[in-house]
């Protein structure tokens with residue numbers, strides 16, 4: 001790799017748009033009083 | 047050699063930020079994360095400002111373009127303008143099993159359990175209709191989440207238990223699985239309830255605020271006495287008997303404990319392993335967090351992130367909800383656009399059987415959606431549609447926000463509270479989300495690097 005930049009994670013978000021969307025993942029309320037989670041914190045059910 | 051030119055708009059597809067050991071860069075639309083050095087940051091700043099690149103910056107720009115070829119840099123969002131949210135399919139319910147509470151927490155959004163209305167309990171019949179409603183309206187969804195909420199759900203534990211048994215029986219006919227959770231203040235969390243929760247695989251959210259003086263200042267009994275002693279003892283018992291690891295201790299911080307890292311340390315001393323700490327959302331009053339608090343909060347989150355990393359390196363890790371970020375196998379893009387799903391995938395049922403988009407909207411009459419007897423009213427279809435369309439691409443401030451695929455557009459209830467418009471996110475919440483995400487990304491990078499080196 002180069003001396004200035006190292007790739008740590010290769011993101012696949014754009015690809016996931018094609019295969020994803022099954023909707024089986026957990027709902028993700030973001031309010032303080034709940035199990036609150038930002039969506040990025042979740043696992044995929046697939 | 048021909049001069050390299052990268053348009054400033056390209057830099058807007060990236061987010062770079064300082065971390066304790068250097069700089070990280072997120073390619074927003076692909077989700078790639080890279081470690082970069084000072085010189086790269088200087089180059090990116092030049093690109094963003096539309097300035098001429100010197101020789102070193104040109105070299106780096108060439109590297110950036112090579113990474114673009116590999117789909118790791120300056121990625122476009124092919125989905126923008128094309129996204130159609132899923133059809134409204136109900137898959138998740140919050141059952142406000144009881145609009146009453148045995149505590150009078152000062153920051154409670156539910157006005158100490160009664161949600162601004164009268165104190166009441168949900169009947170088994172109403173709860174059973176709600177479970178039937180989600181079974182019948184969940185289309186192809188296999189997992190149905192039901193959260194017993196309140197007020198304090200343990201005040202109506204008899205009905206909760208009957209509903210769990212009913213749900214377990216009914217789910218079979220539909221080939222679906224209920225995932226039950228309850229959220230409790232832990233005052234009434236007896237050994238008997240602990241055993242029942244364990245046996246029935248119920249996830250549990252345990253409220254506690256940390257240090258005794260912090261907890262007792264907010265979480266008080268009706269007579270004003272603090273609940274720390276009772277609650278701490280109950281949580282310790284509960285966790286000691288929770289073998290499934292499906293319980294989380296969560297707290298709320300306010301302007302009184304902006305040093306909430308100390309509360310997390312206190313939890314660790316108490317032996318609580320899975321934790322979440324959230325800012326209270328207040329429009330007014332002494333607990334309200336403001337823009338002026340942000341620099342301090344940022345430092346506090348980084349203090350927490352470093353503590354998290356130190357403990358992990360020392361072989362004594364703990365779990366902090368917002369730092370749990372899977373950058374390799376996180377949710378798909380559609381999920382990230384959809385967010386909480388309130389109002390069309392997720393609804394709350396009040397003790398009287400009324401439906402609202404979520405627990406925070408209870409009592410905001412303009413948002414009432416229907417009842418468990420009648421389902422969603424035809425005249426409420428517009429509200430459902432409004433929530434369905436309240437996704438990242440349709441919110442002006444989210445479209446340009448680097449955190450959009452992690453945050454998914456924030457909390458509609460907070461947006462409505464502060465702006466009377468679910469399309470306009472609550473900025474302070476946004477800023478705190480972004481801080482937490484930077485910490486979480488750094489921690490994910492540290493983990494990955496340790497795997498590679500280890």
Ligand code: SF4
Nearest residue numbers: 029030031386404457
């Ligand atoms: S609107 Fe806010 S409080 Fe309601 S479910 Fe969504 S994130 Fe949670």
Ligand code: SF4
Nearest residue numbers: 444447453455456476
């Ligand atoms: S942080 Fe705020 S602006 Fe950014 S995506 Fe979330 S809600 Fe939208």
